[in-house]
Amino acid sequence: MADPLYPAPIARVVPGSPAAKAGVQAGWTLLAVNGVAIPDILAYRRELARGETTLRVRDPHGQPLEFTVEWEDPGLEFDEVIFDGLRLCANQCEFCYVHQMPKGMRKSLYLMDDDFRTSFLYGSFVTLTNLTEADIARILNEHLSPLYLSVHATDEALRREMMRWWRLKVKDQRATSLDYMLKRLAPIDLYTQLVLVPGRNDGEELTASLEYLATHDHVLAVACVPVGLTAHRVNLPKLRPFTPEEARDALQRIHTIQRRLLPERGSRFAFASDELYLLAGEPLPPAESYEGFQMLENGVGMVRDFLSEPLPPLPARLEAPKRVLLATGQLFAPILAQAVEPLTRIDRLSLTVRALKNRTFGEVTTVAGLLAGRDLLTQIAPGEADLLLVSPNVLKYGTETLLDERTLGDLRRELKMAVMVGGSTLRALGETVLSSVQVSSLPQFGFSTHAVKEQNAEVRLKAG
């Protein structure tokens, strides 16, 4: 048998498993299952689901080995989920965050992932404009549902203007038609998003997009997210952030359709991201209106989720004096300051919320999750607190590394103070402040759509 196109590195072998009994070890490579090449973990699972399965592997010296399992997990574990390379996007969206990144950030931030498989596996939003007929057939045959689809506008001409797909990178022009794709993917549930650009796809275009999407039963929800801008927009179309009035107008349109659809669909269907409420200066809706926080990773309901568990019972006085600094982005700082106000009344606890400017991405970037190590180092004085708490969003997923490859260890050393990540809820944050013991590092106080996506991208980069 010829070597496959996509050898899959085996990270671990479960002790006592069929693979272990066959002599397979970590560091070997999976070549094929049932004689077919395995481009990704989904194909691997599909072949195993056939029952009797023959796996072909290779040791580091190139020596192949075959073993068979029958309705059993072979015991192979992979760090990767995509073995044939991540599918990159075929667009050049006018608002693309990757195109306005400063240099020197970690690799995953520059990844232009538009892979339907990671959308299914991790919930990342994709445009699907790079799909082939074979891809569509695979989505349907394997029922890869739900998928997360970036729509932006349902008017085809406007969508084309905003997304500006590369003619040469689009393999099948039909994939660029939203109408065509919604019809083809009718058996697949879709969570969708509109990245809202003021003066472009807000106003009447927003209403029209929501109305159109609501006519498709398999479109389960729409997340409306304001465009994210940085100071590094070089040779890119001129875009500006939302004014409070424009954000309020967008919210009003979203709330109007929510009211209409709730009795009809049993769901509000359209959801505004936290950022839109904060830009508008409007109060966040109650937790129940997020209907289970299904779009949390798109910045929809993160703040409400954080606030949903209140502070723990507080002492009147600490046994010893303690200075605590909470560092977050400009947008979230007022909400955080209000939420932790009861902590400031504890005797011998000095608590400060520091709204950091983002000097890495530019001051137009106000979300917490895009603060880099240098932003903390330049706006916090060494020794000014005993404990610094930062948002988990600023860290590379599962590590203590920030966007610019600085680590919490670097911060501890240079700032001469304890540095921890804040909790996933207000309660956890309060407990960490009081105990100086990290309660939880997932997911965040402060929020950033981009940071959450990037955390997923980090997993995907590892996988691809």
Ligand code: SF4
């Ligand atoms: S699809 Fe995403 S990665 Fe590709 S250009 Fe648009 S915003 Fe950028």
